[in-house]
Amino acid sequence: MPKRPPLAKSELELARIVWRLGEATVRQVLDELPRQRGLDFATVQTYLRRLTSKGYLSVEQRGRTNVYSSRLEPRRVMGEVVRDFLDRVFDGQALPLVEQLINDRGLSDEEIEQLQRTLDELKERKR
């Protein structure tokens, strides 16, 4: 499998918008960007083009305009991104990362509860 080229940071940023919208034109993606980001129309165009040629998005010419949509499961791509990060930064050990998140950044009580529930579910499912 010719492992497709990696997602650059700005590319992931835009891909996530397309994923969220389901499908999107250059204009729409630009509009979803935080105003403060200040990217040019042409720049967004370029990045979406790159995402397409890297195999992450597909494009459909609808009338006059290009409509981009996800080619691969966003879930899967996110998984790869996380995995890569985990490997590089924590030698693939999830636990230290989770502990980092838990301690360093204050998880709210809300979130802690939520998390414990998730873990319980997981234990159930495991048998």
Place this chain on the structure above:
Amino acid sequence: MPKRPPLAKSELELARIVWRLGEATVRQVLDELPRQRGLDFATVQTYLRRLTSKGYLSVEQRGRTNVYSSRLEPRRVMGEVVRDFLDRVFDGQALPLVEQLINDRGLSDEEIEQLQRTLDELKERKR
């Protein structure tokens, strides 16, 4: 605060080795690298130099040889790295990331227990 330049991937890889060893020469770092990584001595040298000029490491000339050591708290730097990732990829929401880790990758029973204990501790500490 003149936010120091970001850590490139290979740089983080080497920085982590220096952190682990406490201090290290080019040679030592090279030796710690997985044989399969195949970096040249000169390349390691270059990266350590860059890490130093970016402010992450400090260097001390010991006899003939440069000894590198951490300049900033590794903990802090790791925190920044994680935070940056979290912001970029999960809009700063820790929970979705944790859930990704829990579900997508099989946490072992061992790790699940461990994690639950951590969460309990955290709840204790919180009052």
Place this chain on the structure above:
DNA sequence: CTATAATACGTTCAATTGAACGTATTCGTA
């Protein structure tokens, strides 16, 4: 109809990153 606005697409450009070269020094050993 015609000028303006919106697009697509090919191209460019600078900074960063991954990786190494070459040269000058120095150290240990034959």
Place this chain on the structure above:
DNA sequence: TACGAATACGTTCAATTGAACGTATTATAG
């Protein structure tokens, strides 16, 4: 003492990435 192995350090180089330009084309408001 002369040589080869290690180093340091300045330099280089190609690929990738962030960002945009310029030109051609089309759609639309006057």
